[in-house]
Amino acid sequence: MKIVVLAGSPKGETSVTVQYVRYLEKYLSKIEFKFFHISFRIKKIERDEKAFQDIIDEVQNADAVLWAFPLYVLLVPAQYKRFIELIWERGVQDAFKDKYAAVLSTSIHFFDHTAHQYMRAICDDLEMNFSGAYSADMHDLKIPEQQKKLRLFGESFIRTVELGSTMPRHFFPIKETKLDYIPGDPPTKTDTQGRKVVIVHDAKKGQTNLLNMIKRMKSSFQHEVDVFNLHDVDIKGGCMGCLKCGQNYECAYTGKDEYIDFYNKKIKTAHILVFAGAISDRFLSSRWRLFFDRGFFNCHTPSLVNKQFAFLISGPLSQTWNIREVFDGYSQWQQSNLVDIVSDEVTSSSQLDEQISSLAERCVWNALHGYKKPITFLGVGGHKIFRDDVFSNLRFVFQADHRYFKSQDLYDFPRKKDWGASFHNVF
Numbered sequence: 001m002k003i004v005v006l007a008g009s010p011k012g013e014t015s016v017t018v019q020y021v022r023y024l025e026k027y028l029s030k031i032e033f034k035f036f037h038i039s040f041r042i043k044k045i046e047r048d049e050k051a052f053q054d055i056i057d058e059v060q061n062a063d064a065v066l067w068a069f070p071l072y073v074l075l076v077p078a079q080y081k082r083f084i085e086l087i088w089e090r091g092v093q094d095a096f097k098d099k100y101a102a103v104l105s106t107s108i109h110f111f112d113h114t115a116h117q118y119m120r121a122i123c124d125d126l127e128m129n130f131s132g133a134y135s136a137d138m139h140d141l142k143i144p145e146q147q148k149k150l151r152l153f154g155e156s157f158i159r160t161v162e163l164g165s166t167m168p169r170h171f172f173p174i175k176e177t178k179l180d181y182i183p184g185d186p187p188t189k190t191d192t193q194g195r196k197v198v199i200v201h202d203a204k205k206g207q208t209n210l211l212n213m214i215k216r217m218k219s220s221f222q223h224e225v226d227v228f229n230l231h232d233v234d235i236k237g238g239c240m241g242c243l244k245c246g247q248n249y250e251c252a253y254t255g256k257d258e259y260i261d262f263y264n265k266k267i268k269t270a271h272i273l274v275f276a277g278a279i280s281d282r283f284l285s286s287r288w289r290l291f292f293d294r295g296f297f298n299c300h301t302p303s304l305v306n307k308q309f310a311f312l313i314s315g316p317l318s319q320t321w322n323i324r325e326v327f328d329g330y331s332q333w334q335q336s337n338l339v340d341i342v343s344d345e346v347t348s349s350s351q352l353d354e355q356i357s358s359l360a361e362r363c364v365w366n367a368l369h370g371y372k373k374p375i376t377f378l379g380v381g382g383h384k385i386f387r388d389d390v391f392s393n394l395r396f397v398f399q400a401d402h403r404y405f406k407s408q409d410l411y412d413f414p415r416k417k418d419w420g421a422s423f424h425n426v427f
């Protein structure tokens with residue numbers, strides 16, 4: 001039996017995730033594992049048709065595919081997302097059809113479920129037979145009990161393939177619901193009263209709905225609004241996972257491309273941030289993923305605190321609910337307020353006009369009043385994961401986070417004298 005491993009860490013062979021798969025390879029010694037370091041080699045894979053085709057040929061000839069990746073900002077790394085986009089762009093979905101698939105991720109369990117839902121949906125879209133998913137903590141491999149669990153996961157994957165089991169689908173093909181959005185009369189403009197509005201998007205020529213939504217949003221504010229297209233920002237590549245940022249928030253790309261300056265000078269200074277994009281497979285584009293991943297130079301420290309977030313989405317959002325969970329989780333992590341998500345899944349252009357006007361008006365009202373809705377499980381759980389990991393396992397690498405968590409009283413471990421109080425007041 002042959003398993004193709006599509007490895008998603010930009011670190012290549014030194015990746016933590018790869019060590020988990022190498023462990024399985026050793027244990028399942030009769031199985032042939034064929035590794036491809038997708039994220040590490042993404043530029044070549046994208047540029048060189050043959051490099052890409054070699055991978056697809058191996059998938060075609062394999063019995064199963066193991067998608068093995070690290071969690072990057074509530075999903076998969078931008079480079080991995082780009083590879084997934086290429087599968088459709090180059091029309092090679094058939095190579096994956098009916099193959100067995102499993103997912104193995106490593107992380108600290110911060111939104112591993114959204115990354116897994118994303119990958120499950122991708123496997124279902126590729127009509128693969130999904131055998132199972134395994135979310136390992138990045139330190140699990142040192143623990144005998146966890147090693148045993150991993151071995152069982154490997155065995156169960158092999159068993160599914162050997163038995164030829166038929167697995168259920170969780171996600172069904174997306175039905176395109178397309179409305180051509182044609183904005184109507186100019187909107188009533190909302191006075192921003194000195195609040196800075198920034199719209200960030202990745203629209204390309206031909207994405208008419210998205211471009212119209214952005215235009216409409218911009219014209220809903222009375223004052224100057226900055227609009228940035230991520231394709232115009234010089235971003236040399238995805239986060240490499242080197243963790244240089246851990247000591248002092250300094251990114252290895254500093255001075256090498258525009259991203260850090262863009263983030264610090266244009267994004268961080270906004271009061272209202274509008275994120276606009278079109279759905280591409282089961283998330284926004286890999287360009288957007290670059291934006292989110294590269295923002296990790298701020299490590300686990302929220303860098304967009306008290307902003308008002310709005311999302312303008314073109315595409316089948318109602319069939320890709322996982323995206324909402326990611327935006328919600330991201331907003332809560334950033335200690336910002338997710339005002340709303342507006343999409344072009346509406347019954348008429350005038351309805352969308354009204355929704356955009358209302359969104360603009362609500363963003364400003366919230367910004368003026370400093371309103372932030374209370375966090376939910378996503379924010380509470382996320383905080384506790386970061387708090388505990390930055391305090392313990394990750395402290396050595398993430399000194400900058402540690403200083404921030406200490407200075408902001410985020411090490412709010414339960415103490416007997418505080419029982420009855422809540423940490424929510426810090427958000």
Ligand SMILES: Cc1cc2nc3c(=O)[nH]c(=O)nc-3n(C[C@H](O)[C@H](O)[C@H](O)COP(=O)(O)O)c2cc1C
Pocket residue numbers: 009010011014015016017018069070071072073074075106107108109110111112137138239240241242243293294296
């Ligand atoms: C840019 C970046 C983003 C990350 N985002 C998440 C995340 O959203 N959730 C999480 O649990 N871990 C996150 N992590 C931690 C990694 O998933 C974890 O360290 C993983 O084991 C790294 O695996 P690798 O060595 O194979 O790349 C992130 C790490 C980096 C560098």
